[in-house]
Amino acid sequence: MRRSIITYLKWFCALGAAGVLMSCAPAAPGGAPPGDPPAAAAQDPVVYTCPGEDWGYPTPFTRYSRGPGYIRMSFLFDTLTWKDEHGVIPWLATEWNMSDDGRTWTFTLRGDVRWHDGEPFTAHDVAFSYQYVHDHADQIFWSGDLARFERAEALDAQTVRIHLSEPVAGPHFNVFGSVPIIPQHVWEDIDDPNRYLAPEATTGTGPFTLAHYSKEEGVYVYEANPDFWGGRLKVDTLVFPNVPDVAAALRAGVIDEGSFWGNEVQAVREFEDDPSYRIAAGPSFWVLQLIFNPERAPFDRVDVRRAVAHAVDRQALVDQVTHGGAVVANLGIVAPETAWANPELPDYAHDPALARTLLADAGAAGAEVTLIQAGYDREAELIRADLEAAGLRVTVQSGDRTTVDGLLQEGNFDIAISGHGGIANPSTLENPTWPAPTSANPTYDALFTAQAGELDTDARRDLIWQLQAMAADDLPVLTLYHPLMWVVYRADAAVVPFYTSEGIAGGIPIELNKLMFIER
Amino acid sequence: MKAFQRILTVFLVLTLNFFLPRLMPGDPLSYLDNESPGSDSPLLVTEATRQKLLAYYGLDRPLGEQYVDYLRGLARGDLGWSIYYNAPVTGVLLGRMRWTLLLMGASTAIYVALGVALGVISAWRRGSALDGGLLVGTLALGSAPSFFVAMLLLIVFAIRWRVFPIGGASTPALFHARGVARVADVAAHMALPVTALVLTHTWGVYLTTRNAMLGALGEDYARTAFAKGLRERAVVVRHVLPNALLPVVTEIALRLGATIMGAMFVEVVFAYPGMGAMIREACLARDYPLLQGAFLATMAFIMLFNLAADLLYSRLDPRLRAT
Numbered sequence: 001m002r003r004s005i006i007t008y009l010k011w012f013c014a015l016g017a018a019g020v021l022m023s024c025a026p027a028a029p030g031g032a033p034p035g036d037p038p039a040a041a042a043q044d045p046v047v048y049t050c051p052g053e054d055w056g057y058p059t060p061f062t063r064y065s066r067g068p069g070y071i072r073m074s075f076l077f078d079t080l081t082w083k084d085e086h087g088v089i090p091w092l093a094t095e096w097n098m099s100d101d102g103r104t105w106t107f108t109l110r111g112d113v114r115w116h117d118g119e120p121f122t123a124h125d126v127a128f129s130y131q132y133v134h135d136h137a138d139q140i141f142w143s144g145d146l147a148r149f150e151r152a153e154a155l156d157a158q159t160v161r162i163h164l165s166e167p168v169a170g171p172h173f174n175v176f177g178s179v180p181i182i183p184q185h186v187w188e189d190i191d192d193p194n195r196y197l198a199p200e201a202t203t204g205t206g207p208f209t210l211a212h213y214s215k216e217e218g219v220y221v222y223e224a225n226p227d228f229w230g231g232r233l234k235v236d237t238l239v240f241p242n243v244p245d246v247a248a249a250l251r252a253g254v255i256d257e258g259s260f261w262g263n264e265v266q267a268v269r270e271f272e273d274d275p276s277y278r279i280a281a282g283p284s285f286w287v288l289q290l291i292f293n294p295e296r297a298p299f300d301r302v303d304v305r306r307a308v309a310h311a312v313d314r315q316a317l318v319d320q321v322t323h324g325g326a327v328v329a330n331l332g333i334v335a336p337e338t339a340w341a342n343p344e345l346p347d348y349a350h351d352p353a354l355a356r357t358l359l360a361d362a363g364a365a366g367a368e369v370t371l372i373q374a375g376y377d378r379e380a381e382l383i384r385a386d387l388e389a390a391g392l393r394v395t396v397q398s399g400d401r402t403t404v405d406g407l408l409q410e411g412n413f414d415i416a417i418s419g420h421g422g423i424a425n426p427s428t429l430e431n432p433t434w435p436a437p438t439s440a441n442p443t444y445d446a447l448f449t450a451q452a453g454e455l456d457t458d459a460r461r462d463l464i465w466q467l468q469a470m471a472a473d474d475l476p477v478l479t480l481y482h483p484l485m486w487v488v489y490r491a492d493a494a495v496v497p498f499y500t501s502e503g504i505a506g507g508i509p510i511e512l513n514k515l516m517f518i519e520r
Numbered sequence: 521m522k523a524f525q526r527i528l529t530v531f532l533v534l535t536l537n538f539f540l541p542r543l544m545p546g547d548p549l550s551y552l553d554n555e556s557p558g559s560d561s562p563l564l565v566t567e568a569t570r571q572k573l574l575a576y577y578g579l580d581r582p583l584g585e586q587y588v589d590y591l592r593g594l595a596r597g598d599l600g601w602s603i604y605y606n607a608p609v610t611g612v613l614l615g616r617m618r619w620t621l622l623l624m625g626a627s628t629a630i631y632v633a634l635g636v637a638l639g640v641i642s643a644w645r646r647g648s649a650l651d652g653g654l655l656v657g658t659l660a661l662g663s664a665p666s667f668f669v670a671m672l673l674l675i676v677f678a679i680r681w682r683v684f685p686i687g688g689a690s691t692p693a694l695f696h697a698r699g700v701a702r703v704a705d706v707a708a709h710m711a712l713p714v715t716a717l718v719l720t721h722t723w724g725v726y727l728t729t730r731n732a733m734l735g736a737l738g739e740d741y742a743r744t745a746f747a748k749g750l751r752e753r754a755v756v757v758r759h760v761l762p763n764a765l766l767p768v769v770t771e772i773a774l775r776l777g778a779t780i781m782g783a784m785f786v787e788v789v790f791a792y793p794g795m796g797a798m799i800r801e802a803c804l805a806r807d808y809p810l811l812q813g814a815f816l817a818t819m820a821f822i823m824l825f826n827l828a829a830d831l832l833y834s835r836l837d838p839r840l841r842a843t
Contacts, residue, residue: 047693053791054605062606194606212695215607216615216793219692237693244687244791248679254686402546402806 045236046494049255050512052240054218058210059201060180061136061193067421067508070178074504075222075238075514076116077180077204080107080126084515087501092126092181092205102167102455103150105176109158113229115183116203123154128184130162136193146175167453169460174425178505181205207233207514218242224517232519234494247488250277256493259511262483265325271488282499283337284485285509287329288376288419290383290478291433296414298364298392305475307362308415309348311355311390312383318481321378329479332468333432335423336482338502342465345472355390365391373417374401379480380417408436417480424507426451426464432476444470487511526823533819538590541803541811542583548603548806549573577603579808590812599816600809604801609813612798617817619689620794624776624783626710627717632772635722639729639768643737644756654726662723667785670716674789677712685709687791713786721779728771732764739763765836773829777822 055069056062058076063069082091093107113121130152137146150163168175186203190196202210207230208222220240224233243249246258247267260268261284271277290312292299299305314328330336331345359365369387371394373380384394399407407413418435422428430448431437444467451463471477487497497511504513549570574580578589593600599609638658642651661669678686685691690705697705736742737760745755784796791797795814802810834840 056606064604064606195601197607212692214615214692214695214793215605215612216619216798217689217692218791218793219688219690219695221692221695239692241692242688242791242793244674244789245679248675249686252679252682252686399545400804402804403544406546 046234047237047239048235048494048517049239049241050257051243051246051249051255051259052218052220053242054215057197057201057213057215058220059193059196060133060182062195062197062201067504067510070505070508071510071512072220072240073180074206075208076202076206076210077182078113078206079178079180079505080176082177082515083500083502083504084513085498085501088177091177092121093176096176098455102453103164105162105164106155107160107162107176109160110229111158113205114227115205116209116225117183117186117200119183119185121181121183121205122157123160124157125184126160126181127152127154128188129181130179132182132187132193133179146179149175167455169452169454174427174506205229207518208238211237228518230518233517234519235517238517250488250490253490257487257489257497257511259485259487261485262325263322265323265484265486268486268488276491277488278491278496280487280489280497280499280511282485282487282511283335283424283509284421284483285335285337285424285503285507286419286421287333287335287423287482288379288417288480289329289333290480291408291413291416291418291436292476292478293411293413293415293436294476295411298362298367298369299415301362301364302474303358303362304364305478306348307355307358307364307390308387308392309475309478310351310358311386312478312480313350313386314480315350317379317382320382322481322483326481326483329481330468331472331475331479332465333423333429333471333477333479334426334464334468338424340424340426340461340464342468342472344465345468348478352386352389359391366393368393368395369414370395370397371415371417372397372399372404372407372413374399374404376417376419383417405435411436421509422507423482424502424509426467429464429467429471432471441470441474444474485509485511529823530819534591534594534816535587537812537815537819538587540815541806541808544803544806546806547574547579548577548808549579577601594816599813602802602807602810602813604805604807605810609809612810613795613813613817616793616795616798619792620780620783620787620796622706623710623713623717623787623792623794624779627714627721627783628772628776628779630714631718631722632725634718635725636729636768638722639726640733640756640761642726642730643733644752646734655730658723658726661719662721664720665785666716666720666782667789669719670713670786670789673712673716684712689793709792713783713790713792716786716789717779717782720782721775724771724775724778725768728768729764732767733760736760736764762836766833769829769832769836773825776825780818780821 052068052072054064055066055072056064058069058072060073060077063073078092080091080093080096081088083089092113093109096105096107098105107126109121109123109126115121130146130149134146134149148164148166148168150165152160152162154160181204183203186200187193187196207225207228209225210220211223212219212221218240219242220238222238224236224238241255243254246255246260247270249255250258250271268279271279290308292305292308294300294305299308309331318324318326318328327336330341331348332342334341336343356365369392371380371384371387373396377396377398380396380398384396387394404416404418408416408418413436416436420428420434428434447463447467447470451460451467454460454463485499487499489497495516497516498513499509499511500513503509571580578586590600599613601607602609602612605612638654642654645651674686677684685708687709689709690702691697691709694701694705733756737756739760741763742755742760745759746752750759780795783794784799786792787794787796788800795817798810799814801807802814
């Protein structure tokens, strides 16, 4: 018995020692030696490294629904059109035209494109992709609006025609530029694309192929597609490691670029005077807003909502909470960096005295209200102080985001702080109080429907400006601020990141446009 | 009787696993849309889309039906489909669990060996400067939260001196590495997280060993052994230590729970791909199937450890074997 215990202990100590040895193994500079180095490369391969985490297996259907998931997929898959820093550009389609009624679009496709597996790309793939995405849109989060898609047909190998049930304004903006084209020969027998995780599922026509993906490590490794139709790539390998602290990893040289937003401006400022780094700034197409519940007193009265607009010091939120990492928001919700934003809206200047008077006149002085929020504690404190100064009695209730969203969706709140993106796209105006379903105004809704089918850009802009004027007048929400975004990148890196005009695809504000990797 | 108790426990836990996540406000769909600019998609989910998605994931059906389905799935060994990760729950869990087990296994082995060794030395040299130093040192480290120690290690060794990688479990660009290169890479990434866990968990084992040893050293048999003129080392290691080990085993079994918690925090600091970050994400996202699976796995582990402790007890204490 005694001996056996000693044996256990010895075994245990040996294990411990092995553990110590294991964990003390020194890290080779720049990581451990590679397993099998590429055979006699003329030059060192160019590697570009961006921080990231898991955003799903990068197929059009298994990527996670948010922007970074789309970006990781967009390196592999192409769309009919794409966007650069100035606007829409031809991509798989070289030219297109719209019928007079706006319901039929005909695209001429490039003839020199092959899938990653060597099969030729044709108009049949495009027709198939639109039909397939449309048919499966119910079970995926789709960021383009295919509700008005009717059918697609290949006229010949290089011409495809897409029929819509009703005209859609600026469809290349949110549909033709975001529906990824998938190979018919891979997908035609797949019933549930949501659960199709085979290696072939990443076969696209894009500039990169997927070399490695680890869901649990949040790691992606892409390799340049040597047969890419769109020109030579500036990098051989694109790597997304998961790092704990982007600024520190950037300083340590582990990554080539890092993205920051809002109050992270303080981290960005530390790189400002360092010649080894460059900084580019861009819009986030995101808005933080105060959502009123117009079905509950006292916010059922527009005077009270206007009083709140005068009471809240929005500039103070920008200065004190974001440290200057944001701009005061457009009261018409739409991103001020776009041509869709109405520049002539009332500004409800910060005026505590006026706010008090308005509230008192509306008989709302001393009313008790509950402000709900998740993760915006500092904003909530400042707003609470402003509203109390104006004469409301405010209780702040904090929860996690899903809880607050749940309350908003039920319409079970007085007033809430909540934010959302996608405001480069005027379709964001459809429901100004999203995710709460509380704003109902038939005139407004009719105007929204009219602009969605208006094919003349100037006329459409006019309608969108009217919508914003209505929103700013009626104030279903009080917009607070739009954060800014920055990318800090190494001055000696192989590529230069840039911000895409009105966002990638349907308005993703991230700098990782695949064009930055292509010699243009 | 004991078997019946165990079965009842398992059934209760399975039921709680199902209902607890669903008691939280909100549902799995709200998390899938917009959050922050950096992770934004231009997607505002309409009510119609929400309903279709709820139906797709079976979340629109009565709770009773969902519960029966869940139990049926479990009986088949099917844990379901993670809504947030869009992958089979079993796959997500196994992928993550590998890393957490590696981290926990290595650090537990080290801190147990270290704690027992230091405890024996401390008790043996009771009252010496060495004893005092060990006591103060382990307690000071042990009272610091593991994530704090982890952050210190990260700043000093990964960011300032760049001796160890800054985070993750392996070097992405070396994904094709095999054999020694792979082991070295993984070990280098483990070094700091393991050190953080060892530093913050050694004190428990150390203190328990020291106290048990002090008690046992005062027993008659120890005095007899010394009086017989046996070498000091032989008395301590062969006679006293085995008798002092029982409370240490208890301490280790209890500490495993704390190690899981500590590992989760440390994983977040080092962006290590373990269960910690996943459970956090699954909670925020209300990913019911994944939460069910994660809790089930955690429960299985804890029951396994308890069973192992029971078995080890009866090996260590002959009196328990009779019963």
